Amino acid sequence: MVKAGIGIAVAGLALLMLHFNNPELSILLPVAVLGLAIALFLSRDMAKFLKVFLMVLAWVEGILVVMNLAATFGAMPEALADYVPPAYMPVGATIFAFVIYGISRIPVIRTIMQIADRYFTSHARSEIEIPFIGRIRASEGTIGTTLLAFLILINFGQVALSVRLSFFSRDLYNALQEKNSGEFWYQLLWVFVPFVTIYVLIAMVEIGSQYVLRIRWRAFLNGLYVKEWLSDGAHYRMQLLGREADNPDQRIANDLHSYVDQTYSLSIGLLNQCATLVSFVAVLWVLSSGFTLPGTDTPIPGLLVWVCIAYAVLGTVLTHLIGRPLIRLYFQQERVEADYRFSLARLREYTEQVALLGGEEAEQEALRNRFAMIVQNFMQIVRRVMRLTVFQSTYFQANVVVPLIFTAPYFFLGKITLGQLQQTVGAFSNVQGALDFFVTSYSSIASYKAVIDRLTSFERAIKSVQRSNSAEHVSLSETSHANIALSNLRVDLPEGRTLIQADDLVFRRGETTLLTGPSGSGKSTLFRAISGIWPFGGGEIMTPHGKSMMLLPQRPYIPIGSLRAAVSYPGTHGAYSDAAIVDALRVAKLPQIADRLDEERAWGQTLSLGEQQRLAVARALLAKPDWLFLDEATAALDEPTEAEIYKIIKEKLPETTVISIGHRSTLLDYHDRRIDLKRGENGLSTPVDMMQPQPAE
Numbered sequence: 001m002v003k004a005g006i007g008i009a010v011a012g013l014a015l016l017m018l019h020f021n022n023p024e025l026s027i028l029l030p031v032a033v034l035g036l037a038i039a040l041f042l043s044r045d046m047a048k049f050l051k052v053f054l055m056v057l058a059w060v061e062g063i064l065v066v067m068n069l070a071a072t073f074g075a076m077p078e079a080l081a082d083y084v085p086p087a088y089m090p091v092g093a094t095i096f097a098f099v100i101y102g103i104s105r106i107p108v109i110r111t112i113m114q115i116a117d118r119y120f121t122s123h124a125r126s127e128i129e130i131p132f133i134g135r136i137r138a139s140e141g142t143i144g145t146t147l148l149a150f151l152i153l154i155n156f157g158q159v160a161l162s163v164r165l166s167f168f169s170r171d172l173y174n175a176l177q178e179k180n181s182g183e184f185w186y187q188l189l190w191v192f193v194p195f196v197t198i199y200v201l202i203a204m205v206e207i208g209s210q211y212v213l214r215i216r217w218r219a220f221l222n223g224l225y226v227k228e229w230l231s232d233g234a235h236y237r238m239q240l241l242g243r244e245a246d247n248p249d250q251r252i253a254n255d256l257h258s259y260v261d262q263t264y265s266l267s268i269g270l271l272n273q274c275a276t277l278v279s280f281v282a283v284l285w286v287l288s289s290g291f292t293l294p295g296t297d298t299p300i301p302g303l304l305v306w307v308c309i310a311y312a313v314l315g316t317v318l319t320h321l322i323g324r325p326l327i328r329l330y331f332q333q334e335r336v337e338a339d340y341r342f343s344l345a346r347l348r349e350y351t352e353q354v355a356l357l358g359g360e361e362a363e364q365e366a367l368r369n370r371f372a373m374i375v376q377n378f379m380q381i382v383r384r385v386m387r388l389t390v391f392q393s394t395y396f397q398a399n400v401v402v403p404l405i406f407t408a409p410y411f412f413l414g415k416i417t418l419g420q421l422q423q424t425v426g427a428f429s430n431v432q433g434a435l436d437f438f439v440t441s442y443s444s445i446a447s448y449k450a451v452i453d454r455l456t457s458f459e460r461a462i463k464s465v466q467r468s469n470s471a472e473h474v475s476l477s478e479t480s481h482a483n484i485a486l487s488n489l490r491v492d493l494p495e496g497r498t499l500i501q502a503d504d505l506v507f508r509r510g511e512t513t514l515l516t517g518p519s520g521s522g523k524s525t526l527f528r529a530i531s532g533i534w535p536f537g538g539g540e541i542m543t544p545h546g547k548s549m550m551l552l553p554q555r556p557y558i559p560i561g562s563l564r565a566a567v568s569y570p571g572t573h574g575a576y577s578d579a580a581i582v583d584a585l586r587v588a589k590l591p592q593i594a595d596r597l598d599e600e601r602a603w604g605q606t607l608s609l610g611e612q613q614r615l616a617v618a619r620a621l622l623a624k625p626d627w628l629f630l631d632e633a634t635a636a637l638d639e640p641t642e643a644e645i646y647k648i649i650k651e652k653l654p655e656t657t658v659i660s661i662g663h664r665s666t667l668l669d670y671h672d673r674r675i676d677l678k679r680g681e682n683g684l685s686t687p688v689d690m691m692q693p694q695p696a697e
Contacts, residue, residue: 029065029069029090031091031094032061032065032091033090035091035094036057036061036094039097039101040054040058046101047114047116047117048117048121048145049148049267050100052120052145052148052149053152053267053271056152056153057093057097059153060156061093061097064089064093096275108452111452111456112452115259115452115455118220118224119140119141119144120141120144120145120148121141122139122140122144123139124139125137125139125140126138126143128143144213144216144217144220147209147212148213151206151210151213151268155268157202158199158202158272159275161195161198162430165192166423166426167423168187168192168195169423170422170423171419172184172188172192172419173419173422174417174418174419175419176418177419210268213264214261217264218257218260221259222256225252229462237533237535238462238465247335247338250337250341251454254334254338255454255455256455258447258448258451259448259452262444262447262448285301288304288424290415291304291406291410304424304427304428318391318395319388319391322387322388322391324446325384326381326384326446326447327446327449327450328450329377329381330450331450331454332377333374333377334450334451336370336377337374340367340370343366343370344367348602348605349605399429403424403425403429404425407424407425474489474536474539474541475538475539476532476540476543477540477541477542478542478544479542479545480544480545481544482508482544483507483544484530484541484544485505485507486504486505486506486539486540486541486542487504487539487540487541487542488540489501489503489529489539489541491525491526491534494536496536497683498537498684499522499685500522500525500526500685500686500687502526502686502687505689510657511673512657512660512670512671513658513672513673513674513675514661514668514670515527515674515676515687516662516675517678517685518677518679521678521679523661523677524631527551527629527661528551529541531549544626547626547627548627550623550629551631552613552616552617552630552631553616553633554631554632554633554635556619558604560600560601560602562598563598564581564597566603566615567581567619567622568619568622569619571622571623575622580622582594582595582597584619585615585618587618587621587648587652588614588615588617588618588621588648589644590611590614590615590618593611610637612636613635614645616633617633617649620656621649621652621653624653624655624656626655626657627656628649628653628659629659629661630658630659632662632663634662642667643669643670646658650670658671673689675688675689
């Protein structure tokens, strides 16, 4: 129906134009509208981000067609007669529509748009506060699409104002040449001032709107990437698998920021330059229609247009040849910078160990080496950018004189006025600037390509982890039984070697169990498999339905922030009352910090390892899990304190089943059962249920 309607509209428009007996309009407008209809039909599978550009372009072309029809009917007010666009403008808009369609078929553009459309097709409910209108509720994708369409319209308006100001420049200089003071002041006060005022106001609105779009766009993608990175333990498995995603923190924090800013800047910049090109090519063509080939009497229609195109093509080719290595160098620079930042953050985390070992000199050497890699790659970028800058500076300086070389002789011969000369130079400059978009933006494009490569490789790493989950892996299932049962379990290392084989092992509810074995036998790995974060292997782990589990490692994770948040972790803000948190800290033998809940600091560096382990016990006291796995979680405590902690857990968590990993013989006294992982000569560990010896009297 839509296509039929478009066809009927085009046919009707063509008949109208023929009826008006206007040869120019009878050909150009139907061709423009029909061409746009075809472009819209072809764009069905186009990315939403680019569809917005195309739809706004359709609206703009519709306005141009209506204005031409109004002028043909004589319905255009006389005061607006000078603003009727020439008939070629809708054709230019249609050509631009096909350019957008062609760009959408480029593979790298498809990749870029896949990331963009995750935002613009979002159905997540949201709201936005608009000045003078109020609060509007809609999907986030609809809000983003509306903001983008509004900004595109603003840019079209700015181009239209630039075209109108070029005619102001012509009339102003003609008034100077003719020494017509009345016309000069009229152009200055009643043309220039109003249009510049409008231009400034539009620019202010554009700045506010684009920053709102950018931050909303980035916030949405940031939440999406963080969720995917943290879902199903992907962040942990990516590290285990060694996938191609170095410094994921940097990719989420920096690369997403760069992606949003550069996608907007480059796409709107390209739109602006294309619109400028379409607008000013026609102006330049008309102005140079009577020019002849220099030194001859041979007329060349639109001579300066062809000069512009040839000059821009030459500059684009040379720019690409000189600057192409920048793509690889920018990618490498992002990586070495991120590695250096990570090394500094890691050093800050382990300052105590470095100080105890006297490792400052080794750390300085390591940091020097990493920074040397930054300097080395940076200097390669500098050398390449210098070559590119030398060429671009020469190229752009020549832009000033090239149009004068071709137009000045006609001015000296009196064939064109000073105003026409000025308008021709200005039109040439605008066309050249549009054609030189690739030249001027090459460094940004190279950096942008590096950002895209890093984001897409990050996505590939996450998808690779997700695919690995679909392969053979340890299966976790919930049952109605009260125990944890391991059936034909095989725990593998990431490279494929089998570490543990447990054919039939049951951890019984209410029975405390100690898991022992030599270092490297897979005790901690078995805990991680039961917790569900270690997928490598086969077989099945059956857990009680609806029962909670909690694992306390030897070195607990303590986030930076308030002590309240550190103790409540992984619970969110408000999960526990302050009274409950204080009580848990005191019971866990940390009364000295119980009154510092609001104090924010890096508690992981402030507390000793023994204090950190007791803080983790306080978390367990708050969470009250049904199953508590202690992976050498008391190894940093002295034996009397360790005994007290186990006594506290038994008293405060009577419904919790405890399973521990440990090497101390004293731990036997706190457990009902002992399972030892025996390692064979082939490196394969198997669990052996051992009789719990009675403590000596």
